[in-house]
Amino acid sequence: MLARVCSGAVHGVEAYPIEAEVDVSGGLPAVVIVGLPDAAVKESRDRVRTAVQNSGFLFPEGRLTVNLAPADVKKEGPSFDLPIAVGMLAADGQLRSERLADLLILGELALDGSVRPVRGVLPIALAARRAGKRGIVVPADNVAEAAVVEGLDVYPVGTLLSLVKFICGEEAIAPVRLDLAEIFRGARGYPVDFSDVKGQAHAKRALEVAAAGGHNIIMIGPPGSGKTMLARRLPTIIPEMTLDEALETTKIHSIAGLLGPGTALVATRPFRNPHHSISDAGLIGGGAHPRPGEVSLAHNGTLFLDELPEFRRNVLELLRQPIEDGRVNISRALGTVTYPSRFVLAAAMNPCPCGYFTDPRRACRCSATQIQQYMSRVSGPLLDRIDLHVEVPAVRYRELSGEGGGEGSEAMRGRVEAARRRQLARLRDDGIHCNAEMGHRQIRRHCVPDAEGQELLRKAITELGLSARAYDRALKVSRTIADLEGAEAIAPDHVSEAIQYRVLDRQLWM
Secondary structure, three states: OEEEEEEEEEEOOEEEEEEEEEEEEOOOOEEEEEOOEOHHHHOHHHHHHHHHHHOOOOOOOOEEEEEEEOOOOOEOOOOOHHHHHHHHHHHOOOOOOHHHHHEEEOOEEOOOOEEEOOOOHHHHHHHHHHOOOOEEEEEHHHHHHHHOOOOOEEEEEOEHHHHHHHHOOOOOOOOOOOOHHHHHHHOOOOOOOHHHOOOOHHHHHHHHHHHHHOOOEEEEOOOOOOHHHHHHOHHHHOOOOOHHHHHHHHHHHHHOOOOOOOOOOOOOOOEEOOOOOOOHHHHHEEOOOOEEOHHHHOOOOEEEEOOHHHOOHHHHHOOHHHHHHOEEEEEEOOEEEEEEOOOEEEEEEOOOOOOOOOOOOOOOOOOHHHHHHHHOOOOHHHHHOOOEEEEOOOOOHHHHHOOOOOOOHHHHHHHHHHHHHHHHHHHHHHOOOOHHHOOHHHHHHHOOEOHHHHHHHHHHHHHOOOOHHHHHHHHHHHHHHHHHOOOOOEOHHHHHHHHHOEOOOHHHOO
């Protein structure tokens, strides 16, 4: 007898349906799994056998053939345990299979028959809706992320036995519903605020510009000047996530296995802060079975790289494509996987190996050669891709001892949101969301300063040695500064401020 059970698998950040075909025939007892299974899928035959028997069912006798279709796509992970077990019982006649056509089933089985959580439930739930399925059966710990998909009944199961009873109509399982508005309301608060920052008005201004236009930023200053403190507060002034952004971000975190039990959505913007010892695959993604890296986990949020020169140079150079294209392509023998990576890069570094080159109160012990070697660890092409270079000086005592920390995140976020609305209205027809995403054509159309502004840029190119890419980025930053002020035209003072944010260009440093 032949039975078919629908399941799903993930490729990149998207999912596609998988059909588990199970046939029971005469012959010597054996379980054969075909359809390009990996080791974890092949091992499911032993997990399923034990789980079926410990759940009180008879394991089918004879030869069992399991085909995971389509057969030309690699199948990975333990999420096929549950559909294979259900298919075996249906093929053996131990459960009625009429309801199976309306359901997509996935989950890992423990040896006692309980159902364990799996990765990638959200993208598979979205694929189930596209495939016209009425419902999806998922492990109880994964039910929240699947339930954010509207138009799909989501059934949580804890054991194989309860699932069989549900399919046979002997036990009712109520579909789970979620209030998305309540989830977003609960995600609005941040434990940090810009009002905590003492002094550093110039750096706060630069971070506001970065948030308003989606620009990358690097902060240079001595130890203890507050670079990390400032960077951690950047997400608090970026506009709140939309539902589409939250779904995109949650899919990536689901695939990476970073959603905790009961977590429905990543509704606050991610802040990723990898250590400088991170590997290529850890930052960009990859592995034998590709997984998203930090640049993708930071999608729609902030990627903070502290002590930037301490990262291995080959690792830093891998950032060029994600910064330029907003995606990462990982090629393997069996195909190419693409992960989104649209983020705001915030980096921090000391001005020299000892850290006190720009500190007027501490003597620097580094020679000019040592400083130059230290700065050269970050390549010019990478710096060109960072829009804002900002010096963060040491904080004075009177600023530290004063009451209050200046303007808070709420007021700054209000100006940022107003600037973003102007950008969306201007760039809607181009399919982009902020000034940092503008290409050459949009820059020529929307970033045209007056004659005085053009003269400032000419001097920056000829006297300060700015590259063509730095020129374009200065124009985009000028446009963002004008948007923050609500100005339609780019004025000379907007251009002047944008040029000031290029302190790491060769002629401006040292």
